[in-house]
């Protein structure tokens with residue numbers, strides 16, 4: 175399993191990064207390309223939070239404990255089956 179982040183919902187609060195024992199997440203500013211497809215509310219929210227978002231950088235380290243899903247204040251994370259190449 176690996177976490178999948180709904181970038182439009184994410185406010186980059188960093189709770190996922192704090193609770194994950196395996197350094198699966200990174201918080202950084204989303205690029206313009208990564209923000210493509212956001213609706214009006216998501217664009218506004220992104221702007222207000224300086225476009226800070228969580229990204230999954232080490233998906234293969236996920237132990238599917240679910241801590242990040244519970245910790246996210248925006249309910250922006252779900253766990254999905256991970257198929258490594």
Ligand code: SF4
Nearest residue numbers: 194236237239240242
């Ligand atoms: S489910 Fe657990 S191990 Fe996986 S990313 Fe979330 S907090 Fe980290």
